[in-house]
Amino acid sequence: MNRSLAISGGSTLIYAGLAIVMGVLPGIWLSKVPPTPGLKPLTPLEARGRDIYVSEGCFYCHTQQVRPLSGDKPFGRPSAPGDYAYQTPELLGSERNGPDLSNIGARQSSSIWQYIHLYQPRAVVPQSIMPAFPWLFKLVDELPPGEKAVPLPPLVAPGHTIIPNEDGKALVAYLLSLKQPALVPTQAGAVPLSRLSGLPSFDARKGAALFADNCASCHGAEGKGVPGTFPPLAGDPVVNSADPTAHISAVLHGLSGKAINGQNYEAQMPAFADQLSDQQIADIIDHERSSWGNRGALVSAADVVAARANEPLLKQAASPERVSPAAVPAPAFDAAEGSKLFGEHCAACHGADGKGVPSTFPPLAGDQVVNATDPAEHITTMLRGLSGKLINGQKYEVEMPPFADRLSDQQIADIINHERTSWGNHGPLVTPAEITKHRAKK
Missing domain, CATH: 1.10.760.10 (Cytochrome c-like domain)
Known part of the structure; x- marks a missing residue:
């Protein structure tokens, strides 16, 4: 009798203890968790x-x-x-x-x-x-x-x-x-x-490998440089600046004759614009901005694209014979990624075949805006949405939502390029840099 009582009492205590540890205490803790900032109570x-x-x-x-x-x-x-x-x-x-x-x-x-x-x-x-x-x-x-x-x-x-x-x-x-x-x-x-909304992110291993292959021989694996010869990157104001423009420019176009932290360095830093891709340059910069105690804001390949598009224009004016149309890379995109993103964000209204829903959601196949040589209206529509506009003579009541706060420039470019190359469409491709430019316009 006493043995049975001890067994039943012990098992009851174990069950009660587990219930408290696994159910009651987490419930009490969760009840004290504050609402996510920006969360609104239900009306x-x-x-x-x-x-x-x-x-x-x-x-x-x-x-x-x-x-x-x-x-x-x-x-x-x-x-x-x-x-x-x-x-x-x-x-x-x-x-x-x-x-x-x-x-x-x-x-x-x-x-x-x-x-x-x-x-x-x-x-x-x-x-x-x-x-x-x-x-x-x-x-x-x-x-x-x-x-x-x-x-x-x-x-x-x-x-x-x-x-x-x-x-x-x-x-x-x-x-x-x-x-x-x-x-x-x-x-x-x-x-x-970066994993939530497409903000800049990078592969840390690729960044470290690219830095070791292209930069460590001068700046050192620990970013300390060589005193009086090669400048340190650890703690450098340019590397830690919220505005990465100078940092990107230095990697793209090289650097010489500039005092760094009050020190003149005779060695010239080579340009990497013709040696590395935009993604590789972004990975190197992000490695430098997140290593050795640095805390600079990360950059994306689109940031490098924008810098590459703007700054070389000055060089073209000075030496046009060095620039040829063949040297300018044509826009390209990942067709599989564009198709996937379109399926996730657009196909519910416009249809997987781009035909839309008659009188309810407009078709994209053969649409004038999608096929226009100037992609400005197409980009603006994706960024800011659309409502109350006649499309090919038909008025659609449903409002298209904006995607500016939901998708990155690269993702929006991939969706637009999918639309411009599918269902018989033939609109020119766009680049993330073009999305960046239109996003900046208010």
Whole structure:
């Protein structure tokens, strides 16, 4: 009897201890985690939409937890504890028959698209297995004041005017509220910003190898240089400057006759513009900016492209005989990456075949802007979005979201180049430097 009591009592204590350690204490800790900066509480309408989300079983097929895996990158940055501060219980979900919705309000910010998708998912995503939710809408013979009709494609339009009912409006309001604020690097759960939004990043091993092959013989493997002969890079103001222009220029075009930290160095630093690619130069610079205690802001290959495009113009004016059209590299892009990015960010509206959805989303195949010799309008549309514009004589009600804050210059260039080389289009390619230039214009 006493033995049985001891066994049952001991197992109960072990179970209780595990429950406290694995459930209660983490719950107490998580309850004290502050909201992610920039996260907003749900409005009453959004909170009602959350209830509709639950009652309609949306969490059976959709998760709201982005994992730190490469396969989850299209859904947003990895989720952090503070993301759930205003949503209890958390709707993490366990099945992903449809995409993760943690950041759907940013990925697909058009309410009209959301309404069409709810009414008939296959109208905008032909391969979708999601059920339709027509009971979230109502048919009207006459549009009520203040209401907007849902512009359904002709193939699924029921022959009457469709408007969302109160539940439909609430659900869409909730979906559009699901936006991930950017994490700062010191925040719990944060990953380097470069992995979240395409900001500069580099392969540290490649950077170290390139530095060893091209720079260490003068500046030293530890960045200390050789006193009186070759300048040190450790602690150098140019290397640590927030503005990398001088640093990039020195690697591209070399340096001589310049006092560095009050010291004149006779040895001339060679130019690497004709020896290394933009990515290799960026990797070397980033190695120097992140080694030996340096803390300079990282640069990207696009930064080197921009510097290479601007500064050599002065040299061309002085010695035009040294410049030939063949020496200027034509824009190129990774077709596979462009196709993938288009599929993740654009195909839901414009279609994988670039044909769009008649009367709802404009086609890109054969579009004048996509095929224009001057890509300015194409780039601006990708950066800042578009609404209320006639396209080939057709007015489209759905607003195209901006991508300036969601994609890097390289990613936007890859998407544009995919559009300009697909479905019979023949627009000239663009470079990340062109995106950088238009991004700077307000």
